[in-house]
Amino acid sequence: xxxxxxxxxxxxxxxxxxxxxxxxxxxTESGIPDFRSQGGLWSRFDPVKYGTLSAFKRNxxxxxxxxxxxxxxxxxxxxxxxxxxxxxEQKNIIKGIITQNIDMLHFKGGSKNVIEFHGAISSxxxxxxxxxxxxxxxxKKTIPPPCPHCQSLLKPxxxxxxxxxxEEVIEKSRDLMRGVDCLLVAGTSCSVMPxxxxxxQVLDQGGTIIELNLEPTLGHRATVVLRAGFSKTMQLLQKExxxxx
Ligand code: NAD
Ligand code: ZN
Numbered sequence: 751x752x753x754x755x756x757x758x759x760x761x762x763x764x765x766x767x768x769x770x771x772x773x774x775x776x777x778t779e780s781g782i783p784d785f786r787s788q789g790g791l792w793s794r795f796d797p798v799k800y801g802t803l804s805a806f807k808r809n810x811x812x813x814x815x816x817x818x819x820x821x822x823x824x825x826x827x828x829x830x831x832x833x834x835x836x837x838x839e840q841k842n843i844i845k846g847i848i849t850q851n852i853d854m855l856h857f858k859g860g861s862k863n864v865i866e867f868h869g870a871i872s873s874x875x876x877x878x879x880x881x882x883x884x885x886x887x888x889x890k891k892t893i894p895p896p897c898p899h900c901q902s903l904l905k906p907x908x909x910x911x912x913x914x915x916x917e918e919v920i921e922k923s924r925d926l927m928r929g930v931d932c933l934l935v936a937g938t939s940c941s942v943m944p945x946x947x948x949x950x951q952v953l954d955q956g957g958t959i960i961e962l963n964l965e966p967t968l969g970h971r972a973t974v975v976l977r978a979g980f981s982k983t984m985q986l987l988q989k990e991x992x993x994x995x
Contacts, residue, residue: 755983758934758960758974759990762843765932765958770835771948772849772856775937775963776980779829782853785939791819802912803905807877810903814894817906821871823853824885831936831980832859834988839863843991846926850938850945852908865922867915867945869908878902915944923948931957937980940967 762768774784783790785797795816799805806813836859838844846863847856852871856864875882876897883904889895897904909915933952940946949959949968961972962983976983 754974754976755986755990758976759987759994761932761958761960761974762838762934762987763991763995767929768844768932768934769926769930770844770847770934770936771938771945772835772847772851772936773938773940773945774851775939776831776835776849777823777826777829777851777853777855778937779831779979779981780826780853780855782823782826782855784937791816795819797911801910803910804912806905806910807903810894818890818893820852821885821888821906824871826853826855828855828859829981831984832856832861834984836860836862837988844934845930848923848926848945848948850942852906863926865919865926867909867919867923869906869916871906871908873907874904875907876900876902876904882907927951930955932960933957934960934962935968935972936962938963938967 778784783792785792800813800816832855835847835856839846839861847861848865848867849856850868852866852868854870854872871885873882873884874888876899878897879900879902881897881899887898895904927948930952933949935949940949949971952959953971958973959968959971960974960976961968962976962980964977964979
């Protein structure tokens with residue numbers, strides 16, 4: 751671990767524009783299960799069956815059982831890794847984050863330039879009158895909760911598997927990705943398109959990839975591999991960068 755940490759710190763410090771791409775694995779230490787965790791949400795609710803807009807419209811009561819559990823992650827707290835990620839942005843070591851997570855933990859951890867690629871559970875939109883409501887306005891006792899204005903179905907502002915990423919999010923990501931020469935890929939299996947294309951784009955731009963994951967994901971495409979937990983690894987990276995600046 752010692753050698754890859756030194757190398758990862760060197761890549762981050764010597765880059766002109768480093769950013770992070772994060773996924774569910776950065777939040778498991780905050781108590782939110784990723785797709786693989788045993789007994790987690792996704793082992794009980796098949797994401798293919800429950801995670802589509804068409805399933806939602808077909809059977810809102812059933813899908814809202816899953817969504818009710820999903821939005822309970824709104825109470826989770828950022829872990830040490832999220833906090834260090836925010837510090838890295840403040841110190842200009844990274845310029846921003848593209849996260850696939852919907853849990854708002856990067857913002858709660860103090861990061862500012864965060865693109866929530868798959869949306870977030872911070873708000874819901876009525877499929878009838880299109881009004882957007884903050885999560886706090888939700889009547890959590892009734893499932894599915896009705897729109898306070900027109901009683902239609904409310905959908906959390908997250909991107910379902912059969913939905914497109916909103917155009918403005920694609921554009922913001924394109925801007926942030928421009929000129930990136932180092933990508934810290936943390937806690938993502940890189941299996942959900944189109945977010946899974948970002949590592950290759952950075953390589954095509956002549957950049958480097960730091961893979962931070964408990965298990966192999968990017969194979970030979972990773973320049974440096976940090977095979978350990980998120981918080982612990984971020985602390986080691988922080989120390990290495992502090993000691994050599
Ligand atoms: P994934 O579940 O497919 O992969 C998670 C990856 O993180 C795995 O490769 C795993 O080895 C790794 N990991 C787990 N714990 C780790 C730790 N402590 N340290 C380092 N690595 C760890 O997640 P994904 O790639 O983000 O794709 C899942 C999709 O589901 C995303 O689109 C995301 O929006 C959604 N999702 C979001 C959340 C959330 O908001 N927290 C949780 C589950 C799923
Ligand atoms: Zn409405």
